Amino acid sequence: MRIVIGEGSCGIAAGAIKIHSAIEKYAAEKDIEIGITGCNGMCFLEPIVDIYDGKELIKRFVRVSESDAERIVNAVENEDFSSLSDIEISDEDKNFLDLQTRIALRNCGKTDPESIEDYMDNGGYKAIKKVLKMSPKEVIEEIKFSGLAGRGGAGFPTWFKWSAARKSAGEKKYIICNADEGDPGAFMDRAVIESDPHSLIEGMLIGAYAIGAQEMIVYVRAEYPLAIKRLEEAIKQAEKAGFIGENILGSGFSCKMRIKAGAGAFVCGEETALIESLEGKRGMPRLKPPFPAQSGFKNEPSNINNVETFANIAWIIENGGSEFSKLGTENSKGTKVFALTGKVNKSGLVEVPMGMTLRDVIYKIGGGIKNGKSFKAVQLGGPSGGCIPKELLDTVIDYKSLSATGAIMGSGGMVVMDEDTCMVGMAKFFLDFTAEESCGKCVHCRIGTKRMQEILTKIVNGEGEQGDIELLEELCGVIKDGALCGLGQTAPNPVLTTLRYFKDEYDEHISEHRCRAKECSAMLKYSINPEKCIGCTVCARNCPVKAINGELKKTHTIDQNICIKCGMCSKVCRFGAVSIG
Amino acid sequence: MSEYKSDLTKLEKVFEEYESNPENLITILQKAQEIYGYLPKDVMYKIGEKLKVSPAKVIGVATFYSQFRLEPMGKYLIMICQGTACHVSGSEKLASAVSDYLGIESGKTTSDGVFTLQKVACLGCCSLAPVMMINGEAYGRLTPEKAISILSEIRKKEAAE
Incomplete structure (x- = not known):
């Protein structure tokens, strides 16, 4: 039997490393194998310890503490777990995983992220072998067939970007992974890299082959040290195994790979700003066109996709585009990963098929609202997204339906708010963020977000005046129309959606100097x-x-x-x- | 520049590894910060000279990204998460309590050089919200009172040494 400890960032924050050492101590000189895995998404139950018999998961222990280590080891040794019922996962909590459909997260929390053998044992690197026997055009066709759209937020069809980069003429081509996950409240990309780095590498390799790239670059947040460490290790393993480098598996296709650590700037999630940053400059967006597919990194054709997008690729090649497109709705295929957090009972990482309702995600998977409070809104898409109210909880998750609410699919942040959250305060929180993160290149964003932030600050301080809402609305329109890049164009969304669904709260703040959530202390x-x-x-x-x-x-x-x-x-x-x- | 006298020879290895390619400016600044704990002005000038980039450009990049510090850091780096999940769980109150307790704003260091306080974007431990991290160790489900008692323990320990 094997004891496997979940060692993603949140497991570690909850104490997984201490538990690991304690288990090692008690298991010393016993015939017990100890392993690690990444994040299975059940953040609310961390630290988690799994017991495997071969490939079969036989027991899962949750909210484990250091003092449980000895009895876990003893139970494994005696193959009798009856004394551990107090820390065993409940059936109710098992639901959390059972209700999901996992493609991008297929290996997360199952395999050892530090072992290429484990990845290959679970079907890894089969897709690239298959791809190397296909023509690049066939690969792009398969992705087109799947209906996969960019998971970073914009939802642009992946095949289209690949095809454009393939057709562009250039001396050298680049494929870049955007792992600069900056939305506050989102940690999908971090979890994938920490838990299953090889699936990212394989997805990028397939993309590189399809567009004819010679180099793969992962631009990852410097705040994700564990992700960087595991990815570095995975790249070394893949190079050694012949999946990265010259003449990959004897196919004649060659491609290098490297990591570039970002230095902390939200705007670098915008693809042209990311390219500027890769070139060692301030991360300020470029005018489009030309698009990166024509002229990107070092003015060569470049293709940029998000981590989750790449994590789906190998699965699609292995199982066929049609299997993927079976899931989802008319306009959105496959699954989407969300970081479900806030005032929800079960917070963590969830992957659900497109077409599931927000209500099902929050209530069935997330177990409803904490402390018996009532649901007020759910925020999707971070600073570029919006707040969706109770009346729209039955909205299905797909690009079109979510956009119709004024929010966006976004990269996957899903923050649940209850009656104690002030919606004006929420809008201010996001404007504080975008005003701080605006790169300053264009006037509309630089000054517009600042003015909006000032008005919102005035309102939450009880100094709002008649006319403030109209001014906010006017600014929203001007910034949307005038800003250069996605950061500015979407910055008004948190204000627009709260004005649309929670205007009475703004009115109460301004006319009655009252905050119903009792959050704005000045009032x-x-x-x-x-x-x-x-x-x-x-x-x-x-x-x-x-x-x-x-x-x-x-x-x-x-x-x-x-x-x-x-x-x-x-x-x-x-x-x-x-x-x- | 006279107020800075950094040992610039420590940079030689970094220049060797990353060549004098302006494309590597951010990486070189990151390595320099690892060496000196922050980015002293003379270090930035030296990097500019070596990469044949103007000091204005180097400082422009250093001030653009939140990771770079232009002042020395305290012994303990306190990072208070400002992610959305922490925000709805009361991180603002937490941050202002810590800030009041230490008597410094975010981005500053206490005069005794013990603590540096930094409000940061999401640390990714959303289920433990609200979270603060001290020298890489995460403390979760905090209240202002709990946070202050953690800090006062550190202060006591430091005073004893």
């Missing part, structure tokens, strides 16, 4: 309920600005002129006497 008023206050003095003693008056055993009062609305009194009161309005 809160703390007061003490005389019926509940017993005069214990705890609040008065803890108030950092001495705004609370009152004698022992007598009702206390808060001086509103001094109160800084820090909430300390409400936190320390044991009688629930502090009301927030």
